[in-house]
Amino acid sequence: GAVVSQHPSWVICKSGTSVKIECRSLDFQATTMFWYRQFPKQSLMLMATSNEGSKATYEQGVEKDKFLINHASLTLSTLTVTSAHPEDSSFYICSARDLPGVAEAFFGQGTRLTVV
Amino acid sequence: AQRVTQPEKLLSVFKGAPVELKCNYSYSGSPELFWYVQYSRQRLQLLLRHISRESIKGFTADLNKGETSFHLKKPFAQEEDSAMYYCALKTGGFKTIFGAGTRLFVKA
Numbered sequence: 415g416a417v418v419s420q421h422p423s424w425v426i427c428k429s430g431t432s433v434k435i436e437c438r439s440l441d442f443q444a445t446t447m448f449w450y451r452q453f454p455k456q457s458l459m460l461m462a463t464s465n466e467g468s469k470a471t472y473e474q475g476v477e478k479d480k481f482l483i484n485h486a487s488l489t490l491s492t493l494t495v496t497s498a499h500p501e502d503s504s505f506y507i508c509s510a511r512d513l514p515g516v517a518e519a520f521f522g523q524g525t526r527l528t529v530v
Numbered sequence: 531a532q533r534v535t536q537p538e539k540l541l542s543v544f545k546g547a548p549v550e551l552k553c554n555y556s557y558s559g560s561p562e563l564f565w566y567v568q569y570s571r572q573r574l575q576l577l578l579r580h581i582s583r584e585s586i587k588g589f590t591a592d593l594n595k596g597e598t599s600f601h602l603k604k605p606f607a608q609e610e611d612s613a614m615y616y617c618a619l620k621t622g623g624f625k626t627i628f629g630a631g632t633r634l635f636v637k638a
Contacts (some may be wrong), residue, residue, distance in 0.1 A: 448625065457616065457630040458574075507574070509626075519626065521574040 416442045418510050420522035427498055427529055435493045435525045437508035443488035444510035448519065449481075452505040464491050498529040532557050534619045536629035543607050544637050551602040551632045553591075553617030562620040563600040565591055566628075569613045577602075577615070587611070607636045 417440040427433045437447055446465050450458040464470040464485035472478050480502075482494040491510075495502050505526050509519040533556040543549050555561055565577040578586045580593040580600060591602045600617060617629040 450628075458628045460625055460627070463625055509574075519576075523573045 416440075416510075416512065416520045418444075418508065418520045418522040420506075420508055420525050422525060423523060424526040425528070427527070429499055429529055430497055432494055432496045433498055433527060435495075435506055435508075435527070437491045437493070437510065437522050439489045439510045439512070439520070442510075442512040444491070444512060445488065447485055447491040447508055447510045449483060449491075449493050450507045450509070452507060452524070454505075458507060461493075495527065498527070500529045503527055503529045532619065532621055532627055534617050534627050534629035536615075536617050536632050538632045539630070540633045540635065542635045542637060545609055546606050549604050549607040549611070549634065549636075551615050551617075551634065553600045553602065553629060555598050555600065555617075555619050557598075557619055557621070559621070561593070561595075561598075561600075563591075563593055564618045564620065564626070565589070565600075565602050566616040566618055567613050568616070574616070607634075609636045609638060612636045 419438045421436045448463050449461045451461050452458050460473050461476045462470045462472045462483050464483050466485050466488050470483035480496055485491040505524050507524040508522045511519050535554045537552055563580045566574050567577045568574045589604045591600050593600050612635050614631050614633050616631045619627045
């Protein structure tokens with residue numbers, strides 16, 4: 415199957431700083447990428463959908479200015495957590511689809527963010 | 531409202547026993563449903579989708595529109611089946627809604 419890679423796998427940052435998480439599709443072009451957040455022992459919560467070259471579509475309740483998403487190329491999407499706070503500590507997962515409308519999405523390994 | 535419900539957080543069975551992980555959905559359109567699996571320390575991966583009507587690793591799932599269910603079944607559980615299983619619904623906008631997940635533990 416196709417490979418989606420996230421970087422970093424884990425990061426610790428201080429409150430008030432910004433953190434960027436990268437999501438790359440290694441062997442295919444991702445027309446659509448999704449960003450999820452997963453709290454401990456809970457399911458994945460979709461944060462936003464990004465299409466290459468256009469603005470991301472955020473789910474209700476997700477702050478656009480806090481979670482900046484950029485999908486500048488067909489193989490890279492980035493999520494920047496701005497002015498991070500301890501409550502932003504979570505597991506962030508991206509997934510990518512190669513063809514629009516194709517159901518299967520390939521998942522990254524996730525990034526554990528800890529804000530201290 | 532679009533919703534996926536997995537009523538069991540944890541399911542524990544003995545090796546060789548049948549297993550059924552329950553999933554119910556709520557969706558006004560024509561549903562497209564999936565089961566994802568996450569083994570320990572591995573990333574989430576697709577197990578099967580209802581449109582394929584296939585059996586993967588011995589697992590099957592049938593979409594029952596009358597009961598709005600998509601339960602995952604396997605006649606004889608194996609220890610290597612122990613994992614977290616997520617039922618998911620793909621909406622018309624191509625986004626996927628996940629259930630809360632069920633942790634399957636297969637005892638020797």
